[in-house]
Amino acid sequence: xxxxxxxxxxxxxxxxxxxxxxxxxxxxxxxxxxxxxxxxxxxxxxxxxxxxxxxxxxxxxxxxxxxxxxxxxxxxxxxxxxxxxxxxxxxxxxxxxxxxxxxxxxxxxxxxxxxxxxxxxxxxxxxxxxxxxxxxxxxxxxxxxxxxxxxxxxxxxxxxxxxxxxxxxxxxxxxxxxxxxxxxxxxxxxxxxxxxxxxxxxxxxxxxxxxxxxxxxxxxxxxxxxxxxxxxxxxxxxxxxxxxxxxxxxxxxxxxxxxxxxx
Amino acid sequence: xxxxxxxxxxxxxxxxxxxxxxxxxxxxxxxxxxxxxxxxxxxxxxxxxxxxxxxxxxxxxxxxxxxxxxxxxxxxxxxxxxxxxxxxxxxxxxxxxxxxxxxxxxxxxxxxxx
Numbered sequence: 001x002x003x004x005x006x007x008x009x010x011x012x013x014x015x016x017x018x019x020x021x022x023x024x025x026x027x028x029x030x031x032x033x034x035x036x037x038x039x040x041x042x043x044x045x046x047x048x049x050x051x052x053x054x055x056x057x058x059x060x061x062x063x064x065x066x067x068x069x070x071x072x073x074x075x076x077x078x079x080x081x082x083x084x085x086x087x088x089x090x091x092x093x094x095x096x097x098x099x100x101x102x103x104x105x106x107x108x109x110x111x112x113x114x115x116x117x118x119x120x121x122x123x124x125x126x127x128x129x130x131x132x133x134x135x136x137x138x139x140x141x142x143x144x145x146x147x148x149x150x151x152x153x154x155x156x157x158x159x160x161x162x163x164x165x166x167x168x169x170x171x172x173x174x175x176x177x178x179x180x181x182x183x184x185x186x187x188x189x190x191x192x193x194x195x196x197x198x199x200x201x202x203x204x205x206x207x208x209x210x211x212x213x214x215x216x217x218x219x220x221x222x223x224x225x226x227x228x229x230x231x232x233x234x235x236x237x238x239x240x241x242x243x244x245x246x247x248x249x250x251x252x253x254x255x256x257x258x259x260x261x262x263x
Numbered sequence: 264x265x266x267x268x269x270x271x272x273x274x275x276x277x278x279x280x281x282x283x284x285x286x287x288x289x290x291x292x293x294x295x296x297x298x299x300x301x302x303x304x305x306x307x308x309x310x311x312x313x314x315x316x317x318x319x320x321x322x323x324x325x326x327x328x329x330x331x332x333x334x335x336x337x338x339x340x341x342x343x344x345x346x347x348x349x350x351x352x353x354x355x356x357x358x359x360x361x362x363x364x365x366x367x368x369x370x371x372x373x374x375x376x377x
Contacts, residue, residue, distance in 0.1 A: 039360075042363070043363050043365050046334070046354050048352070049353060065376055065377070066374065066375050140377050
C-alpha cells in the first residue's frame with residue numbers, strides 16, 4: 001500500500017523516464033511559446049443530509065436532542081419547540097442569566113456552565129471546566145433539568161429583557177460602526193473583510209470574506225475579536241451567526257492553525 | 264486534523280452523467296481512485312475508494328472536463344487514524360469543467376436523545 005505522495009511522485013518519475021527513453025529519430029518539437037495556465041476551478045459544497053429518524057418523545061411530551069462537541073466543550077440542546085421566538089439571549093455568566101433568562105439560570109444553577117445561548121429552538125452551553133463528568137453525562141443531566149424547567153413553565157427570557165430590546169436598526173448601526181472603525185481596519189492586514197448581512201430581532205448574521213474565508217483561525221477571529229467587539233457596543237446582542245461558506249474560500253490567510261493557536 | 268487512511272464514496276447520478284471515470288485531488292495533487300465499481304451515467308450509481316494515507320488540507324472530487332454531472336446524492340465513509348470510521352451524506356449538486364466538489368468533512372458531532 002503506497003501513500004498519495006509516492007503515487008504522485010512515482011508517476012512523475014515514470015513519466016520522466018518515458019520521456020528520456022524516446023527513440024532518437026523522433027522529430028524534435030519546437031518549444032511551446034507559452035505554457036497553458038492551469039484552469040482554476042470553483043470548489044462546491046453539497047448540502048449535508050441528516051439521517052432520517054423519528055425523534056424519541058419521552059414521557060412529558062418534550063423531545064430534546066443534545067449535540068455534543070468535545071473539542072469545544074459545548075453541548076447544544078435541540079428542542080421540538082421554539083424557546084424564544086424572534087430573539088436570542090446570550091448569558092456570559094450567572095448574573096446575566098438572572099437578569100435576562102430564567103431558563104439559562106436553571107442551567108447555571110445545575111453547575112458547570114460558563115456561557116449559555118438561547119436561540120430559536122436551541123440552547124447552547126459551554127462548560128466552565130470544573131465538572132468531572134463526561135460531556136455526554138453532563139448533557140444527559142442537563143437535559144433532565146431543562147425538561148423539568150420547561151414542564152414547570154420557566155421562561156426563556158424575562159419580560160424586562162424583551163421590553164428593553166433596542167430596534168434592529170439601532171443594533172445594526174452599532175455593529176456597522178464597530179465593523180467600519182475597528183474590525184475591518186484590524187483584519188485588513190490579513191486581507192480579511194467582515195460584512196454584516198442583516199440583523200433579525202437581536203441576532204446578527206455576518207459573512208467573513210477575503211483572507212478570512214476558509215481561514216483555519218476564522219473561528220478564533222470570530223469568537224475573540226469580532227464577538228467581543230460587538231458585545232461591547234451592543235450589550236443586548238443575542239446570537240452572532242457566521243454565514244460564510246468556509247469550504248469555498250479560495251485564498252485563506254491560514255490553511256492550518258499556527259503553532260500555539262488552539263482550535 | 265486526523266490522518267485520512269482511506270475513504271469510500273457512493274455517488275448516485277441524476278439526469279446527466281459523464282459516463283467516465285472521475286479522479287480526485289488531495290492537497291492539490293490529482294489521483295485516480297484505487298477501486299471503482301458501477302457507473303456514472305444517468306441514473307447509475309458509482310462506488311469508489313481512495314487511499315490517500317495523508318492529512319487532507321483539501322480533498323475534492325474533480326468535475327468532468329466536458330458536459331455536466333448531476334449528482335443526486337453522495338455517501339462518504341472515512342477511515343481515519345485513531346478513530347472509528349464515520350459516514351456523511353451529501354445532497355444534490357452539479358459539477359462541470361469549472362467546478363470540483365468538496366469531499367472532506369470532519370467527523371460530525373455526536374447527537375443523543377436526552
